[in-house]
């Protein structure tokens with residue numbers, strides 16, 4: 001959906017949901033959305049999205065009007081955390097950090113068994129913690145430099161792959177670059193699985209940076225579990241192993257010795273499952289108020 005303007009993006013989203021509503025049998029009570037955006041829950045506004053044109057949009061109200069159903073909206077990282085907490089890798093875990101490695105990096109926090117959103121709902125932006133003050137400019141609308149997102153997202157992985165391919169032209173990665181192939185996460189992962197050392201080095205570098213970020217979250221939140229999801233996690237243990245090593249080197253005891261760092265159970269469905277949980281919670285809260 002990148003490259004679209006705001007009205008076209010809203011139209012695409014509303015049309016996709018309407019199609020589902022039309023083809024679903026049975027009654028639909030509400031619609032939940034997880035969007036990659038910073039949200040002000042006081043007004044239900046998407047204030048800014050780093051990677052999408054969703055600036056100052058009353059997303060929930062607009063969708064409720066178009067769909068004529070109750071609508072609940074939260075950040076994509078928050079709903080992914082809800083999905084893993086309710087039905088995925090972190091069932092029964094009340095202190096959990098969720099990291100979603102995709103185009104950007106989504107973050108979600110379950111603290112004391114509850115989703116932690118910050119004062120007005122725009123917190124838990126774990127991808128925008130700086131891990132290198134001299135690092136590259138962050139993506140899209142983020143004014144910072146060297147954010148975790150700028151260093152370890154799928155976008156950063158593709159950038160590093162270009163670099164490694166150009167300095168190691170005889171590697172499989174180098175050949176892929178020469179053949180004009182797009183050096184994205186799935187291709188780099190495939191080449192690494194096949195044993196190409198340049199591709200393996202790229203994934204190890206991203207995994208180490210992931211570990212640098214997790215070490216800080218471990219020190220700050222003392223989570224029982226860190227769940228890592230998103231498209232880049234196609235690389236699985238090739239990413240998590242260097243990340244765990246880095247956490248052991250950098251984080252403080254006793255937190256570092258009492259945390260598990262695991263792959264998310266939900267892939268692309270994390271947003272859907274979490275948004276459904278969000279809508280159920282929202283309806284239940286409304287019932288209580290009545």
Ligand SMILES: [Zn+2]
Pocket residue numbers: 127128129138139142143144145147149150
């Ligand atoms: Zn940033």
